[in-house]
Amino acid sequence: MLKLPIYLDYSATTPLDPRAAAKMIPYLVEKFGNPASRSHSFGWEAEAAVEEAREEVARLVNADPKEIVWTSGATESNNLALKGAAQFYSGKGKHLITLKTEHKAVLDTCRELERQGFEVSYLDVRDDGLLDLEVFKAALRPDTIVVSVMLVNNEIGVIQPISEIGEICRDRGIILHVDAAQATGKVAIDLRALKVDLMSFSAHKTYGPKGIGALYVRRKPRVRLTAQMHGGGHERGFRSGTLPTHQIVGMGEAFRLARLEMGAENERIRMLRDRLLRGLSDIEQVFVNGDMERRVPHNLNISFAYVEGESLLMAIKDLAVSSGSACTSASLEPSYVLRALGREDELAHSSIRFTLGRFTSEEDIDYTIKLLHDKIGRLRELSPLWEMVQDGVDLSTVQWAAH
Amino acid sequence: MAYSIKVLDHYENPRNVGSFGKEEEGVATGMVGAPACGDVMKLQIKVGKGGVIEDAKFKTYGCGSAIASSSLVTEWVKGKTIDQALEIKNTQIADELALPPVKIHCSILAEDAIKAAVADYKKKHSDPVLA
Numbered sequence: 001m002l003k004l005p006i007y008l009d010y011s012a013t014t015p016l017d018p019r020a021a022a023k024m025i026p027y028l029v030e031k032f033g034n035p036a037s038r039s040h041s042f043g044w045e046a047e048a049a050v051e052e053a054r055e056e057v058a059r060l061v062n063a064d065p066k067e068i069v070w071t072s073g074a075t076e077s078n079n080l081a082l083k084g085a086a087q088f089y090s091g092k093g094k095h096l097i098t099l100k101t102e103h104k105a106v107l108d109t110c111r112e113l114e115r116q117g118f119e120v121s122y123l124d125v126r127d128d129g130l131l132d133l134e135v136f137k138a139a140l141r142p143d144t145i146v147v148s149v150m151l152v153n154n155e156i157g158v159i160q161p162i163s164e165i166g167e168i169c170r171d172r173g174i175i176l177h178v179d180a181a182q183a184t185g186k187v188a189i190d191l192r193a194l195k196v197d198l199m200s201f202s203a204h205k206t207y208g209p210k211g212i213g214a215l216y217v218r219r220k221p222r223v224r225l226t227a228q229m230h231g232g233g234h235e236r237g238f239r240s241g242t243l244p245t246h247q248i249v250g251m252g253e254a255f256r257l258a259r260l261e262m263g264a265e266n267e268r269i270r271m272l273r274d275r276l277l278r279g280l281s282d283i284e285q286v287f288v289n290g291d292m293e294r295r296v297p298h299n300l301n302i303s304f305a306y307v308e309g310e311s312l313l314m315a316i317k318d319l320a321v322s323s324g325s326a327c328t329s330a331s332l333e334p335s336y337v338l339r340a341l342g343r344e345d346e347l348a349h350s351s352i353r354f355t356l357g358r359f360t361s362e363e364d365i366d367y368t369i370k371l372l373h374d375k376i377g378r379l380r381e382l383s384p385l386w387e388m389v390q391d392g393v394d395l396s397t398v399q400w401a402a403h
Numbered sequence: 404m405a406y407s408i409k410v411l412d413h414y415e416n417p418r419n420v421g422s423f424g425k426e427e428e429g430v431a432t433g434m435v436g437a438p439a440c441g442d443v444m445k446l447q448i449k450v451g452k453g454g455v456i457e458d459a460k461f462k463t464y465g466c467g468s469a470i471a472s473s474s475l476v477t478e479w480v481k482g483k484t485i486d487q488a489l490e491i492k493n494t495q496i497a498d499e500l501a502l503p504p505v506k507i508h509c510s511i512l513a514e515d516a517i518k519a520a521v522a523d524y525k526k527k528h529s530d531p532v533l534a
């Protein structure tokens with residue numbers, strides 16, 4: 001049964017998997033103990049659950065459980081990783097490198113580090129969204145201490161060449177942090193093979209609960225951080241604060257399910273995504289944003305030329321999607337990620353991010369295809385720009401009466 | 404964004420969408436806005452004897468409020484003389500459609516489109532004998 005609106009915004013958040021929810025509930029009421037309580041069974045029971053979950057998170061990414069630090073989510077993990085490493089290693093240098101297409105949790109943390117006296121290089125990506133390794137190598141300096149590159153981009157789903165970046169960083173003794181919030185359950189992550197020092201995780205992008213995440217902190221070779229949250233010395237001093245047992249149990253179960261099911265699930269989602277792309281590609285003047293090969297199967301980011309963003313969202317209100325519109329009308333800000341891809345130069349288009357997930361059905365996709373065909377056609381009938389282009393006018397030569 | 408019932412009605416059922424042939428007698432065109440600003444309106448009027456607007460058509464690239472403003476204007480200018488059409492003010496459009504403050508620019512653009520179309524008409528019909 002088709003249920004409207006259709007949720008196609010899994011990169012914003014995912015529903016909690018009911019199996020993870022069921023596992024969490026006992027830890028809210030009966031098994032309420034503080035995992036830090038060492039003197040009674042309430043504490044021991046909670047601690048055992050926390051450690052079991054830690055093992056599950058570690059197993060998904062082939063790490064040692066001792067390398068997993070609980071946080072409140074990927075934003076906190078990014079803050080702890082970047083500020084913690086920059087401050088700890090500030091005696092070695094003051095320079096960091098990241099990408100213009102990183103998540104705000106990395107970019108804004110870098111801005112804060114600049115205010116603290118660090119220098120940050122924000123690298124451009126190629127027009128397919130991927131980092132050019134030559135550009136990266138050229139940006140490295142003798143005083144570079146930390147590099148932060150995301151594994152999977154949240155807007156366009158492209159997968160950055162982390163393995164190669166890791167080799168380059170390790171050779172030079174530079175700490176590599178990777179934001180993997182959008183990657184868990186979508187791409188295989190092997191931290192014994194990857195030369196990554198710090199990696200951020202989020203539960204709620206992988207069918208776990210909101211408000212919980214983790215930071216991977218490598219032990220061999222050992223990576224050190226300056227703590228950002230002080231208190232009772234939880235998580236070996238990396239992050240104080242009473243552990244939210246139920247949240248942690250939910251994340252552990254969600255990551256266990258991801259490990260067991262991601263192979264089959266990703267194939268199913270890839271088929272649906274490709275069906276969506278095929279279904280939309282016979283509309284004229286549609287453009288995919290970001291590389292299609294090095295990309296997670298869940299993401300499709302498409303620009304529709306000569307259709308304004310807000311009216312498009314109004315037309316497709318049966319779909320819960322996210323818009324990185326390139327228009328500058330009052331309510332829609334242009335996406336800085338698409339701008340970094342050089343999309344800003346195009347005269348008029350609006351882009352939609354479709355992100356598919358565990359509960360997306362073929363019926364959802366077919367409805368989406370039909371709806372977009374109808375609405376794009378209708379809005380273009382209304383569009384003077386589309387008419388001009390059909391008449392062979394080059395819009396870049398038109399003298400617009402800007403207002 | 405919450406839209407008024409009237410905006411939604413014009414957006415769902417826009418009136419007088421389309422274009423006149425460029426060579427048609429008495430047709431004048433006003434095009435205002437810019438793609439970079441997120442709004443482009445094209446308003447065409449067909450002026451008959453005595454300067455009366457017999458028909459009007461529009462096409463708009465823009466948000467729901469921009470589409471509704473231009474759709475409404477095509478209804479309002481019909482039957483008016485070009486001078487009467489110039490008396491339509493953006494505040495009337497904004498009131499009629501109950502536009503929120505962030506969308507007032509849509510009504511201003513619609514008023515500008517009328518002015519541009521009338522100016523185009525006058526330019527094409529500036530007959531020196533009658534002047």
